[in-house]
Amino acid sequence: MKIIGIAAGLHAGSFVNRLLGAAGGELPEDVGFEVWSGLPEIPPYEPGPVPAPVRELTRLILAADAVVVTAPEHSLLPDELIDTLDWLTARGVLAGRLVAVMSASARACGAMWAQAELYKRLQSAGAVVTGAELVILPGRRHFDEDGRLSDPVLRAQVRDVIGRLCPAELVEPDLDIESGLTEVPGLDEVVEPALGLRGEPALELPEVALDALKAGVREPVLSR
Numbered sequence: 001m002k003i004i005g006i007a008a009g010l011h012a013g014s015f016v017n018r019l020l021g022a023a024g025g026e027l028p029e030d031v032g033f034e035v036w037s038g039l040p041e042i043p044p045y046e047p048g049p050v051p052a053p054v055r056e057l058t059r060l061i062l063a064a065d066a067v068v069v070t071a072p073e074h075s076l077l078p079d080e081l082i083d084t085l086d087w088l089t090a091r092g093v094l095a096g097r098l099v100a101v102m103s104a105s106a107r108a109c110g111a112m113w114a115q116a117e118l119y120k121r122l123q124s125a126g127a128v129v130t131g132a133e134l135v136i137l138p139g140r141r142h143f144d145e146d147g148r149l150s151d152p153v154l155r156a157q158v159r160d161v162i163g164r165l166c167p168a169e170l171v172e173p174d175l176d177i178e179s180g181l182t183e184v185p186g187l188d189e190v191v192e193p194a195l196g197l198r199g200e201p202a203l204e205l206p207e208v209a210l211d212a213l214k215a216g217v218r219e220p221v222l223s224r
Contacts, residue, residue, distance in 0.1 A: 002032040003165055004064040006057075008072050008081050008118075010040055015136075016070040016104055019158070022149045023068060023102070026159050031166060036060055039078070045086035054087045061093050066165040069122070071103035075113040082121070089125040100161050101131030130164045132157065 005024065009017040017037070024033035041053040050058075061067060072078060088094050099122050103111035115131070122129045134157045136142065142151045149155040 001030065001066075001166065002034070002064045003027065003066045003068060003162070004060050005033065005035040005068045006070070006081075006084070007035055007037050007039065008070045008078065010078055010080065015073060015142075016102070018143060018147065019102065019104055019134075020068065020070045022143060022147055023158050023162050025148050026155065027162060028166060034060065034064075039080045039084060042080055042084045042087065044079075044083050045090060050087070050091070054084075054091075057084070058088070058091060058093050061088070061097065066098040066100070067094070067127075068100045068102065068162060068165070069118065071101060071111055071114045071118045073103070073105055073111055075111065077114050077117050077121075081118075085121045085125060089121070092126070094122065095126030097127050098165055099127040099129050099131075100165050101129060102134060102158070102161055103131075104134045104136050130161070132161050134158065134161075 003024075005020045007014075007017040007020050009015070011017070020035055024035070027033055036057055038053045038057065041051075042057075043051055101115060101118055101122070103115045103118075105111040119129055119131075134154060136154065142149065142154055144150040149158060
């Protein structure tokens with residue numbers, strides 16, 4: 001499986017671009033990941049010859065199984081991202097394609113409008129969209145020296161988003177139900193009388209009936 005990342009930030013050191021790069025490190029080993037950063041080279045859409053950067057992005061997306069797009073930290077989509085989506089929509093590249101959206105903001109709903117606009121444009125292009133707005137907690141160190149996510153809260157959010165793009169067998173190991181069961185001592189002991197439907201103790205069986213049940217007798221035993 002392969003996933004293509006589209007960085008919405010125009011600056012290489014922007015938070016969402018670093019976040020996208022770090023997201024690739026959270027994918028399973030069997031999943032390939034490549035970030036496309038040619039956004040500044042995309043011209044406005046117009047009918048006619050297709051520019052080379054658009055052809056390159058088209059080739060990458062068609063060869064991939066899913067796409068991750070980052071929305072900017074602020075409330076507006078950059079014109080270059082809008083132009084890119086216009087080209088992809090006109091060529092039908094995103095139709096039926098699974099796309100995850102990630103945005104990040106230091107305050108709740110800070111990137112809500114940009115993400116909503118991005119959702120709308122992707123859905124208009126025929127993409128199957130999933131994703132979340134990640135809330136950045138102030139005062140935390142988000143990346144380590146190697147560019148990997150070091151904030152456990154942010155890391156869990158990123159894993160949740162990109163995990164939706166991967167088949168379940170790649171994300172989680174097969175569940176062993178038998179080994180997951182825990183034996184509870186004394187579980188087979190009756191500690192309280194069973195309750196009937198009205199919350200009252202259920203009818204107690206006579207001793208002779210209990211003896212018969214213990215002996216393995218299948219037919220009901222009546223006491224006189």
